[in-house]
Amino acid sequence: MHALVERLYPLCRSITGDGVRRTLEIVGESVPLRIHEVPTGTEVLDWTVPKEWNIRDAYIKDPSGARVVDFAESNLHVVGYSVPVSATMPLAELRHHLHTLPEQPDLIPYRTSYYAETWGFCLRENTLADLPDGDYEVRIDSTLADGHLTYGEHVVPGRVADEVLVSCHVCHPSLANDNLAGIAVATRLARRLAGADPWYTYRFLFMPGTIGAITWLARNRERAARIRHGLVLACAGDSGALTYKRSRRGDAEIDRAVRHVLRTSGRDHTIVDFSPYGYDERQFCSPGFNLPVGSLTRTPYAGYPEYHTSADNPGFVSPEAMTDTLETCWEITRVLERDRRYLNLSPYGEPQLGRRGLYGSLGGRSDTKQAQMAMLWVLNLSDGENSLLDIAERSDLPFAVVADAAQALRGAGLVKEQQR
Amino acid sequence: MHALVERLYPLCRSITGDGVRRTLEIVGESVPLRIHEVPTGTEVLDWTVPKEWNIRDAYIKDPSGARVVDFAESNLHVVGYSVPVSATMPLAELRHHLHTLPEQPDLIPYRTSYYAETWGFCLRENTLADLPDGDYEVRIDSTLADGHLTYGEHVVPGRVADEVLVSCHVCHPSLANDNLAGIAVATRLARRLAGADPWYTYRFLFMPGTIGAITWLARNRERAARIRHGLVLACAGDSGALTYKRSRRGDAEIDRAVRHVLRTSGRDHTIVDFSPYGYDERQFCSPGFNLPVGSLTRTPYAGYPEYHTSADNPGFVSPEAMTDTLETCWEITRVLERDRRYLNLSPYGEPQLGRRGLYGSLGGRSDTKQAQMAMLWVLNLSDGENSLLDIAERSDLPFAVVADAAQALRGAGLVKEQQR
Amino acid sequence: MHALVERLYPLCRSITGDGVRRTLEIVGESVPLRIHEVPTGTEVLDWTVPKEWNIRDAYIKDPSGARVVDFAESNLHVVGYSVPVSATMPLAELRHHLHTLPEQPDLIPYRTSYYAETWGFCLRENTLADLPDGDYEVRIDSTLADGHLTYGEHVVPGRVADEVLVSCHVCHPSLANDNLAGIAVATRLARRLAGADPWYTYRFLFMPGTIGAITWLARNRERAARIRHGLVLACAGDSGALTYKRSRRGDAEIDRAVRHVLRTSGRDHTIVDFSPYGYDERQFCSPGFNLPVGSLTRTPYAGYPEYHTSADNPGFVSPEAMTDTLETCWEITRVLERDRRYLNLSPYGEPQLGRRGLYGSLGGRSDTKQAQMAMLWVLNLSDGENSLLDIAERSDLPFAVVADAAQALRGAGLVKEQQR
Structure with missing residues (x-):
């Protein structure tokens, strides 16, 4: 990821022009991009594509x-x-x-x-x-x-048409954290998802800030309605702790998934409420769309002295920080992918787990204890109302442990998956 | 206000009698009062007007x-x-x-x-x-x-029949804070509202405690149903911090408006939950009426050693404290008057404010930033669900800044006022 | 109670067998028990009665x-x-x-x-x-x-068929706190309730853990639906503070009643959320039943070094601690028994309490003040929505004071009891 940042760094990007085109070409070497060219003068929502x-x-x-x-x-x-x-x-x-x-x-x-x-x-x-x-x-x-506004789109197809949106801005010239690091993390995340046969369809947008998001929304009103979860990625490479800014809804599944991942990971982090200022979550969360899209950064915009200066150079972002951001994004997608509701098929009293070999069948000692608690929690709360994420939150167990427990119980015929 | 306190101080008031009549005459020199005389023996709710x-x-x-x-x-x-x-x-x-x-x-x-x-x-x-x-x-x-119970009523007519009630008790003899200061603040507030062409009709009641409020309620059941907000004013002149006691409802608009004004003013203050003891909020908040009426005092009743003693004299109340109470009341009415819902007419994405001259058109530097944030918040939350007070609370911006932003956006045709 | 603990201590109990039978015989000397013998091999929910x-x-x-x-x-x-x-x-x-x-x-x-x-x-x-x-x-x-699983049942009949369940396990051999103390407290509570002409029917279950509760539930599905409140009693005699574990519902009346009793008693105590591990609340709170059953202990299971060792002997439990647990249980039943809704028959303004002799008619000085406040609170909140427990919680007054006030008001014809 750091090599990509260094390669993109010298280009003179703006909200339109050849800097963006060259940037998308380079990103396209890692993940195939569909490039859109929208002519100057095109009316997009309340705006007009500029020269x-x-x-x-x-x-x-x-x-x-x-x-x-x-x-x-x-x-x-x-x-x-x-x-x-x-x-x-x-x-x-x-x-x-x-x-x-x-x-x-x-x-x-x-x-x-x-x-x-x-x-x-x-x-x-x-x-x-x-x-x-x-x-x-x-x-x-x-x-x-007169010319065009250029943006790039990469889709990782999933098993359903419901989409997860990952958006990052490509309009800043030689600034590394804002937002070459975000571009690099998004690119790598897209590649990893492509190998994971995802449930959701993942749409990655590489667009100029504000006008790019507005243009995309203007041209994709129906598609926007399919967005179930979304993240705006920016400032992904500095040494600060992760910051998640909630969607306008505040308690959307993406908001709860990110909170869960950040909490249970033990990472230092900050979660802040939505505000209508920042990156393109402003557009995705405008009241007409009100999409469940939050924003993940490390130190947020304007929160570090190097922000919007020549000191935001490739030396300001580190491979470790970008890897940490990438892993967090990956864990978030793991929650979104695996979250669903199960129904306990034996809801009267506890089923006898021992007879089914479900006690102690799941690895080492303290792991086993956590796994057993997770099974009891999944059985207890799988009444049709609670999703695995609900259960992870209430039990204060890591989502993955809860999801593994649900899988084991499903294997034993004790719970069934509900349609999602 | 302090001159009025001094003038009223020597009179021997009680729940009936000439002391109340003379007090109302003097108040009537500042604001015209309609005087009501209710005969001894009249049945009023569960009570009877006494001798x-x-x-x-x-x-x-x-x-x-x-x-x-x-x-x-x-x-x-x-x-x-x-x-x-x-x-x-x-x-x-x-x-x-x-x-x-x-x-x-x-x-x-x-x-x-x-x-x-x-x-x-x-x-x-x-x-x-x-x-x-x-x-x-x-x-x-x-x-x-046998004689009469006397109370006075002053109405500042508004554009609508919906009413804001301001009530204070006039039954205490030579006690300054309890409640000559409240009478003085109410009188001055009434005069200021009269010059403000208010939206609501403001009804000021100068009544003996308990039996006066009960008498008024007994004779005004239908009018009571029009009361949208209300304040009982008492102990308005001591040097203590302001205390607001919530209405029985707890989250009525008056409760939220007062909390907002007290918080954003930077004043030391205390907010306490409703309890069925105190001043005439007890009657207005009885379950049959359950009116959205809170109580504003400085140090609350029985909270200061001078309470109900000869030390509660005109020297115990100060012009500064009464002015502070008055200004707070005024700011509360500003919130009630201006609070309403707007609808964003351009809810898909942010409208382009710059093109409309809405960026930087609103005064000095840091003011401008706050004003711009307020515009973004009003646009983002004006989905028909949120009032300006909701927006001020969620954005943590002063109500006036939010209301001014809404006005500017309305002027630009970006939002429209919803019927209230 | 301590004598009972000492007498039961030497018996070798397990989930089946003569130790349980002898234990129930001894308990039966204090309170008549109906003994159930369920044959080995009987299918009970997902389980089978063992040898x-x-x-x-x-x-x-x-x-x-x-x-x-x-x-x-x-x-x-x-x-x-x-x-x-x-x-x-x-x-x-x-x-x-x-x-x-x-x-x-x-x-x-x-x-x-x-x-x-x-x-x-x-x-x-x-x-x-x-x-x-x-x-x-x-x-x-x-x-x-092949043989039987044995459990005992004692019912204190009430005026209604709705039941309060008190359950404790009888399957541990020479362990005093876990659970002879619980058995002793339950026995004494049953005797005290029998003399109290209760509203609810109280069902005391003395059963082996897990398989006993599962057996009872399997054989009493319809009866289980009548359980309005319940407590699982265990670890009732150590010197630690009381711990209440909420029911799965979390805000059932039993949860609120126990919290109120513990808070207003001034006792040190801990309240923890439900989790699907512990004693037989696991079975009563399985999702198919989801009964409002919490668990009351002193130091909870596995929370003391003597737990499940020979150090959990009669010297580890004290008469004082068992008495304290018993009194707490008793106070909890007092809340459940007396809690109901009243309707203020004079809801417009405060009724004149003085005329009815309700001021000062209720004992000593500070008691009187609390009693008067309780009357005002009951009048104010008895709008059909609030129970006495709701009123006690909102007013922060002890439940008994609130209930006494309601009784006095009822005597004066100011409130009427609503069907419960």
Whole structure:
């Protein structure tokens, strides 16, 4: 995953343009993507697909002619969606187009202006402080013109048409945690699921933030109704603890599954309530859709000083953290996949487990005890009302132990699976 | 407000009689009152309007003929509703009619005997301790005879017939916090509402405790059904923190509005559950009526050592505290007035706020951020289920910010008001 | 109660056999028992009544012929349900049949093997450590043959057919807390209820654990449907605090009644959620029955080091602890017996209690205040929705005070009892 982050890092992505296309090409080497190109001007819900932006070069030359700010050094130097400019102006005038972080003077900020046509440069405060007075040559060799919005879709087919959505944004230029790490984790998760013959159909969306999600929703209203669970993945690689932000519903199965996985894993973690700000859960959880989609991050957006600066580079994300995020996602899908209701076929009194060899047949000592408790819990609560996740929560046992117990009981003919 | 407290302080009020009439006359100088006179013997719910009590003079003369206890010094000296007496008796016999506070020897207690015909005097323990043996002349020049129970009503008309009730008791003699401060705050609140063109009709009741509320309820059963929210105001002027006692329902809108105002104001405060003891919320919240009426006080009844003693004088209540109570009441009415449901007309995805000038159009920097969050929350939760107060609670934003955001969104045609 | 514990202690009980019969005979001297004998092989729910086990003697003789382990010293020495054996074998082979507690070397453990035919001895680790090598004579003079499962039933008739179940297990040999104390408390509770002309019919079950409860349930399916409340009593005599384990329902009236009694009694106590492990609540709370049956113990099973060892002897249980358990049970029945709904016949405003002599008519000073508050609460909440227990919980007043208040109000014609 870290190699993918490093490979994607130099590309200049924005909400449209060739940076996104190249990113999807590279992701497509790992998992086949269906690429969608939606023309500028297309009406999508309350929005309109904007012009496509591309950039080849940009710089500021100081009075001596030296490139003091150079797009070739970092694509963060140019405000995203800057219109082309080629001019010479005194520093005082140029300053109106310069963005720095006075409190982090060595870092380049990340800025965009998608929906107001303007231009600008981002640079280190320390660079700005050293600039002499005089006339500066500024040039942005960009185009902002009719074109397309591009997004990619990968589907892992399941046994049912009900879907699990995994979405991540692909519109940020050289920022590693936000969101190359999310792209990398999603890609690897998709590959692992493909080998698991899943129950649900898993749909992975690689889209520009906001406008991408809105475009997808506009074009997939009926499909959206099939989404049973969903996760927006972002900031998946920093060293902070995992944070789960609940869906708007608050107690959807995805919310309960993630909470269960985080709790029983023993990982440090934080769970926060939904709020209508953040990543594309904003769109999936808008009231008209109200989809059961939460958001999984490590440190959430704006929660770390490197956020939206040049310090969010590949060194800021670690293979260990991305692996941890991936494993958590995997465990979440294990819960979603295996959760269902069973019906106790012998509900009057406890069935005699010993006679059926169900005591002590399940491995080592303390495992056995947990497995036996899980069997008793599954039998006791499988009255048609409780799912395995309900049982895991009430018994405070790991979901997998409960699901294994249910499987053993089913093998012994003591419970039957209910339609789900 | 403090001037009103001082002016009302000397009057000898009880549950009936000229003290109440004179009090209502004075309140009526600030807000027009409709005065009701209900004859003795009238049956009101389970009760009967009692005889009217009036008193002109009362004293105890010691064996030397000196007035050692004198109604003219403080009307607390006479037990309320004392029957007339004119007699001479030894101290030993007189003692059966004397009430003191042994643990607060410098204070005169406040005592009444509304429903058992008797007489008595209240005096300082220190005074009692100094009384020599001998024969005492006692005289209470009172009348207890058929007459009327008097209460006053002031209505601030609103745009709808649904009512907000504000009630305070007017039956205590020279006690400032209990309840002249409440009378003063209610009077000022009524005046401020009159200038505010309110949505609700506000009904202010100035009534003797218990029997007054029971009389009003007996005569206004149908009107009571129109009461949508209500507050019983008392002990509104001491230096303690505000205390809100919930209505019997516990989660009525008034309960939630007061909690929201107290929380978001940053004021120290206490919220307690309903109990069937206290002021006239007991009657409004009796199970047959079960009105959404809570009680707002500063330090609640019996919670301060000056309670029901001569130390509850105008010096015990402060203009600042009364102003704070008034402002809180006002903010509560602001919530009640503005609370309603809106419907997001663009519920699929977020509408594009920038295009409509809704980003940054609302004032200073951090205000703007709060205003933008409020707009996102209003859009996200305005699905027909959530009121603005619901949204303020879930978003943890001040109600006014949420209501302003809703207004801005309505102006942009993004939400519409639902019938309330 | 302690005398009963001492008398029952020496008997060798198991899930079947003469030890149980003799135990029930002795209990039957205090309360008449109906004895049921259910033949081996009878199918009961998912189980089958096992063979009957009886034992007369058992010992291990060391190479010198000395009885180093002797059933006559303690019936714990023999693994329950051991098949007969008469053999001589070297210590190394014998060891496979020996059970000790290495960490409690002075105690004899308690072991059984009901459903797998085998034999074994339990002994002190210290005894085992001293055994010399050589040939040992082992003998268990037992019979495992067709016979019966025995249980006893005592009914205290009530005014209605609805039942309260009190169940305790009688299958443990010389163990005092688990469960002779429970048997003793149940016996005494039954006697006290018999003198109380109860509303409910109380059914006391003295049964072997698991198979006894399953047998009773199999033979009483219709009767089980009449069980309105129930308690499984065990570990009723140790010095620990009381522990209540909720029924599977979690908020059944029995759960709320026990919580109320424990809280308002001021006793240290613990309340734990239901789990499908423990005593016979497992069977009563199986999903097909789902009866409102909780479990009351002092220190729960396996929660004390003496558990299932020879240290659980009559010295481990105290008269004081058993009395405390008994009084708690009694108070619980007082709540169940008196709990009902009343309807306020004067629900509009407070009725005038003074006129009816209800103020101050109820005893001493602070009692009076509590009684008056209880009257106000009963009047306020008796709207047809709230039971006396609901009112006691919401008012935080002791149930008995609330129930007395309701009785006084009923006497005054202010409330009427609703059918229950």
